[in-house]
Amino acid sequence: MSAIFLPRAMRIGAGALTELPAALAQLGLRAPAILTDAFLAGSGALDRVLGILAEAGMEARAYSAVIPDPTVASVDAAVAFVQGGDHDCIIGFGGGSPIDTAKAVAILAARGGTMRERKAPHQENVPGLPIIAIPTTAGTGSEATRFTIITDEANDEKMLCAGLAYLPVLAIVDYELTLTKPLRLTADTGIDALTHAIEAYVSKLANPFSDGMAIAAMRSIWPNLRRVCEQPGDRAAREAMMVGSLQAGIAFSNASVALVHGMSRPIGAHFHVAHGLSNAMLLPAVTAWSAPAALGRYADCARAMGVSDSGEGDQAAVARLVEALRDANRDLSVPTPKSYGIDEARWTELLPLMAEQALASGSPGNNPRIPDAETIQALYRQAWA
Template identity: 70%
Template sequence: MVASIALPRLMRIGAGASRLLPEVLGQLGLSRPLVVTDPFLAGSGAVGTLTERLSAGGISARTFADTVPDPTVASVEAALAALQAGDHDCVVGFGGGSPMDTAKAVAVLARHGGPMRRYKAPHLQDEAGLPVIAIPTTAGTGSEATRFTIVTDESSDEKMLCIGLAYLPVAALVDYELTLTKPKRLTADTGIDALTHAIEAYVSRRSNLFSDGLALQAMRLIAPNLRRVWTDPGDRAAREAMMLGATQAGIAFSNSSVALVHGMSRPIGAHFHVAHGLSNAMLLPAVTAYSASGAIDRYATCARAMGVAKAGTGDEAAVEALVAELRALNDDLDVPSPQEYGLDAARWEALIPTMAQQALASGSPGNNPRVPGAEEIAVLYREVWAG
């Protein structure tokens, strides 16, 4: 089998990488960016610092700072209107997954038109939109290096997965210093999101030698450092490891795929507005326990890469240690169950058939080592309800 590999054209990784934005734009022949970001980063002064640096480099930028968590069709259209109001040749996504996903969607719509629903999977959008430069401020989504974006259709409460080379940023500036002030809850949720990306990329039916190496290295970086950054947000070495691990996990799953955790996670986010990383964390232990029999050797390798099983440990014992570690990680990082989070029990139960069908329709469960049907997914939703 020939693996199809796609990466950003340019990557700058390390302390201060975000300060190289003017230089990178010049290398790409771009000079009129729209910076897409969120209200928090705009209010914190981070966006002002970014645009001042551009101005000092002779680049005039405009800013759209009204992205929302889990981008919606309406929020993407608002960003598109901001872009169309100026003369822009590229989009800079500055923030967590939501600003970067918004920037990707806007870049495609600007060149190819809407509606957004036209682009949801299984549609493949390889024809390029405007160039996207991604600057992540969280160590989690890996969106700076993936060929995916996700937009929620408010009319149907569906998280639409959009796939194609058009969503792959041309450049990624990965600066761990931007994560030093992240709050604990965001640190935990995005960190487990990145760990989920690495595990699912490795056990996916679409894994390959290229993605395998990155996925395992991401696990080696994330697993020993996630509790460290939770305990000490200013731990620079741990923050650097988490940021690199999240990017490597993003590259890994972008060049293989995610699987059942993500398929089940997206409907939770769409219907209950639970942050994506948090819903992944809620699901990861139970889905791993369910899936392990489909690729016990691969899950055992994950356990060894994460340091929770020794090299000589048998596969079954290693998988047991992996599931136990994922449960312990949720406990240590105060990850709530859906019930503990305060979701409505009757609504959860009533929506299970819809969520199961939406999970299957995304295609992600089909990449899982153990491929479930709708009823098995429903059982898992009921299992994770109370943790």
């Protein structure tokens, strides 16, 4: 038996942003608080959203101080902003950080308490304010997931918070919002989406519904990942990446992620590496280590991505998959932790804590091959250089 969770409504495609007022009205919503970041506020993108809403007679207030990797303090500041107005919903406009912030704020502004008390394995299912997600990156899939990640700055821990309460009621998925994304962000968010699809497919919680979404996502993402980096204005490639990212988000929201994500979060928390980039740093090594426990599943991934043909055996297909992931990191200039500039002494010193935090997240328990703390430290060392 599988339980499947999806946003109530999704509007997908070029120009979907212009349908925001109609989509809100359909849900009986009229007074959104928009949470976004300084870049989108400065680039004119936020003004465009406010203009679309104003034209439809909808009063919105905007908060543009969302930070990358939102912290307890940054979420509290956004909660205070929302409580200072009369709002019936929260819009997260941007990449994963504004959407994750919106999810946390929707609960805290309505019901109070802290994110620490809502950390996994706790399940937050009673809804707060309705959440609307408008992604501007093709990567996190957060517009379709029942998860948010908030960093507790007191101990540098990225807290995974899960439950139906974090699932947006509406997702506006307009690939035109990604056309101006810089190269590094395009590459890192693209690999993030690919990681979501692969991990959802090999997860111990995978099911036929999530499998279909994960395979479709890999078919969309892999052939277009280099293309969007080389030709940023390629609309067809941008659309494929945006749809693939959404499908991957749906897949992992209904099957969970695994070891790559469990290990990735502590790198982000301690060294402030962007989430997609820390996933990319780990994906080849973790895939190579995990694959013997689920050769057939990883071989399916290789075939869906087109790096192996249907006539090839599982072992050979998986070897091609690992090689293809390493090649992608090289071609897209994904740094190692070492070349990124992380201090080796501090990296080594933090390995036991990072391994402990990775295991505590619960994600490694969904991996086809379940590691102990010692193995996780060994994989971190392997990824270092």
